[in-house]
Amino acid sequence: MIYILGGIAVFALVFGPTLWARGILAWHGDDRPDFPGTGGELARHLLDESGLQAVKVEATDEGDHYDPSDKAVRLTRENLGGRSLTAVAVAAHEVGHALQDSDKYPPLETRTRLVKSTHVFERAGSMILLATPLLGALTRSPAIIVIELGAGILVMSISVLVHAVTLPVEFDASFNRALPILDKGGYMPKADLPAARRILKACALTYVASSLASLLNLWRWIRLLR
Numbered sequence: 001m002i003y004i005l006g007g008i009a010v011f012a013l014v015f016g017p018t019l020w021a022r023g024i025l026a027w028h029g030d031d032r033p034d035f036p037g038t039g040g041e042l043a044r045h046l047l048d049e050s051g052l053q054a055v056k057v058e059a060t061d062e063g064d065h066y067d068p069s070d071k072a073v074r075l076t077r078e079n080l081g082g083r084s085l086t087a088v089a090v091a092a093h094e095v096g097h098a099l100q101d102s103d104k105y106p107p108l109e110t111r112t113r114l115v116k117s118t119h120v121f122e123r124a125g126s127m128i129l130l131a132t133p134l135l136g137a138l139t140r141s142p143a144i145i146v147i148e149l150g151a152g153i154l155v156m157s158i159s160v161l162v163h164a165v166t167l168p169v170e171f172d173a174s175f176n177r178a179l180p181i182l183d184k185g186g187y188m189p190k191a192d193l194p195a196a197r198r199i200l201k202a203c204a205l206t207y208v209a210s211s212l213a214s215l216l217n218l219w220r221w222i223r224l225l226r
Contacts, residue, residue: 021202028085028195029078035188039087040080043073046095046181055098064090064203066097068112073098085192089199092182096173107169114162167204174200 037045043057060074067074073094079087100108178200182188188196 018206021206024198024202025086025090028089028199029082029087031083032085033083035083035088038081038083039075039091042088042187043075043091043095046092047073047098050095050099050102052098052102064094066094066101068097068101068108071098071101085188085195086199088188089178089182089196090203092178092187093173093200093203095181096177097169099177100169100173105169105172107165107172111162111165111169114158114165117158170204170206174204 040057040059047053047055047057054071056070056072057080058072058074059077059080061076062074064075064079066072073091075087075091075094078084079090097108175197179193179197182196183190183193
């Protein structure tokens with residue numbers, strides 16, 4: 001019974017923020033005829049107003065994001081062409097990342113450098129961890145096992161570090177950049193700002209779930225090889 005309750009608690013902790021965020025984004029996803037433009041149009045306007053005409057606004061099937069390498073704000077098609085509260089808030093959030101890039105915001109620069117090598121490190125870490133039992137059996141050396149295990153866990157920890165750095169980047173984009181822009185610029189009625197705040201919080205909390213999932217994955221490997 002304790003294990004079942006523990007499993008439920010872990011599931012809620014890891015996946016709860018993602019489910020909540022998706023629910024918030026869907027709840028405010030209906031088109032608003034009173035909005036003067038789409039999410040994509042707002043993103044283009046905000047970028048131009050900030051002197052970032054070179055930053056592109058593009059459609060994507062891989063989730064809303066800003067690509068600092070390609071200097072592009074990428075929005076899902078429903079947010080690019082939609083006039084919903086979600087579309088407008090998400091567009092402002094991604095423009096917030098473009099502003100961070102323009103300002104050379106240190107946490108964003110750190111995350112960008114780490115992300116480029118994360119996938120390579122994760123694959124290497126998995127291979128090292130999987131090879132540890134075989135190498136231990138062949139060499140019968142406890143030192144080899146300790147070294148291999150330590151190296152593998154260290155490499156896999158890079159993913160955890162990336163997500164840890166991501167959190168302040170996301171909250172800054174939402175609350176220090178996007179929300180003030182929407183409020184002071186008058187891009188939506190004052191009555192919609194509380195809902196916009198919830199949407200922007202949902203954008204950030206998606207990465208909280210990713211952080212917890214990375215920690216859970218690392219703990220799973222450590223437990224597996226104990």
